[in-house]
Amino acid sequence: MQKTARPSKRLSRRTLMRGVGAAVALPWLEAMTATNAIAMTPAKPPVRLGFFYVPNGVNMEQWRCGDAGEISEPSKILQPLVDHGVMNRTVVLSNLEAKHCKGPGAGHEPAGGGFLVGKKCKHSEEPEVGGVSVDQLAAREIGFGTPIDSLALGVDPGHRGDHGFSGSYLSHISWRNKTTPAALELNPRKLYDRLFRGRKPRQPNWGESPSLTKSAELDPIEASLLDLVRDDTRSLQRQLGFADRRRLEEYLDGLRSIERRIELSEQDSGSHHSESFDKDPANVALHAGESLSDLPNLIFPDGRGIPKVYGDHVNLMLDILTLAFQTDTTRVGSFMFSYEKSGRSYREIGAPGSHHSTSHHQSKADKLAELTKINTHHMELFARMLDRMSKIKEGDSTLLDNVALLYGSGISDGNEHNHDDLPVMVCGGGGGAIQGGRHVVFEKPTPLCNVYVDLLQTVGVEKNEFGDSTGPTEKLSGSA
Numbered sequence: 001m002q003k004t005a006r007p008s009k010r011l012s013r014r015t016l017m018r019g020v021g022a023a024v025a026l027p028w029l030e031a032m033t034a035t036n037a038i039a040m041t042p043a044k045p046p047v048r049l050g051f052f053y054v055p056n057g058v059n060m061e062q063w064r065c066g067d068a069g070e071i072s073e074p075s076k077i078l079q080p081l082v083d084h085g086v087m088n089r090t091v092v093l094s095n096l097e098a099k100h101c102k103g104p105g106a107g108h109e110p111a112g113g114g115f116l117v118g119k120k121c122k123h124s125e126e127p128e129v130g131g132v133s134v135d136q137l138a139a140r141e142i143g144f145g146t147p148i149d150s151l152a153l154g155v156d157p158g159h160r161g162d163h164g165f166s167g168s169y170l171s172h173i174s175w176r177n178k179t180t181p182a183a184l185e186l187n188p189r190k191l192y193d194r195l196f197r198g199r200k201p202r203q204p205n206w207g208e209s210p211s212l213t214k215s216a217e218l219d220p221i222e223a224s225l226l227d228l229v230r231d232d233t234r235s236l237q238r239q240l241g242f243a244d245r246r247r248l249e250e251y252l253d254g255l256r257s258i259e260r261r262i263e264l265s266e267q268d269s270g271s272h273h274s275e276s277f278d279k280d281p282a283n284v285a286l287h288a289g290e291s292l293s294d295l296p297n298l299i300f301p302d303g304r305g306i307p308k309v310y311g312d313h314v315n316l317m318l319d320i321l322t323l324a325f326q327t328d329t330t331r332v333g334s335f336m337f338s339y340e341k342s343g344r345s346y347r348e349i350g351a352p353g354s355h356h357s358t359s360h361h362q363s364k365a366d367k368l369a370e371l372t373k374i375n376t377h378h379m380e381l382f383a384r385m386l387d388r389m390s391k392i393k394e395g396d397s398t399l400l401d402n403v404a405l406l407y408g409s410g411i412s413d414g415n416e417h418n419h420d421d422l423p424v425m426v427c428g429g430g431g432g433a434i435q436g437g438r439h440v441v442f443e444k445p446t447p448l449c450n451v452y453v454d455l456l457q458t459v460g461v462e463k464n465e466f467g468d469s470t471g472p473t474e475k476l477s478g479s480a
Helices: 079-083 108-113 134-142 188-196 230-237 242-266 310-326 355-359 365-390 448-458
Strands: 017-019 022-024 048-053 090-097 151-154 175-177 332-336 351-354 403-408 424-427 438-447
Touching: 017 230, 022 188, 048 134, 048 310, 079 365, 090 448, 134 332, 134 448, 151 310, 188 242, 188 310, 230 242, 242 310, 310 332, 310 365, 351 355, 351 365, 355 365, 365 403, 403 448, 424 448, 438 448
Parallel strands: 048 332, 048 403, 090 438, 151 332
Antiparallel strands: 017 022, 090 424, 403 424
């Protein structure tokens, strides 16, 4: 006689695996499934909102993907979305403009600083962007019930501004108010510790009244997080059925992998120069007319835990952001693949020149080919994260079903510094509000902020305008 799988003991959504100085929030488990007493339907996972910025524009000829409608022939830069099986969760958007970035002066500073704000950046060395960014507006509305209201992440420290503009415009896309950028976290160890150590993160809070309590963070503890909560983990496993035990083991394996990758990065501890900004002429290939001054020799103030290989650094930060979304530690996040006007070199993928100089391609075939490699590399890293999200179950859906993620740049063609027909796409299911696998071509010109209004409404923020918007596009669902 076949043995019936033992069901999990009912768990509160606030169940945590606890240890000294640590508390680990859990992923969705069947044992946590709550039902509405009236409708008797399971509580729905929340929709998480994310914004992902790539600097210096892209090779638009290798970005554009043909006519409007179903995407049948993706471009070279978009190919990683196909390779990872997530093109059907992607809406590519054409003819969007950032009018607020136009005007005299530099093209890069307004493109970065104003990307999520939708208003002009003040032409001064003291930053003033005109208002709060869209991610922070959303965080005010949907972030108060989570341990962390929002995350602003990146991999590179900032750079000085030019032409009388503040350098903050280059290194920050997320703004808490018109003069204060959200603090940018670059270090995977600090980010990981922020999620789990020295505070009391809650279990995912779907369908329950939010708690306004946020505990202060303490200094990180050197012991493995999983070692600290081992006793509680064993106790919890005894309460779970087979399916939930397996789901918990997969989650813990993911945590172990992240810890191990951080530890490997910490073996070479202390501050270090980023290898990808090396100024040694023997190590850097320059294009004609390019100087070493275009490759800033940046020093991380605390390099401990930061991988030296760019792709490893990005993957680690995106994996931890995915973890934060998965455990409902935050519902709002932003990520910069580098600061705007980045001079990073990508020697590891065969693009050794400065990214900024390469973006000023002058229609030269070698520079365009190198720029395409950089753009495709960024897309590969992003698509890997989407693929990972698609495998994380949340009841009958996945994490990818329950996110709305915008990817793009505030510059279209870096050679022209133009801010119209921006390379922008939206990924994820938005809790059922977004229909992917499509190319939407708007009438010229359509404000990028119109899409921000769509995204705000997708996560439950009832706004009909933001920045320089003229209203929602209502195009993400595929019904309009």
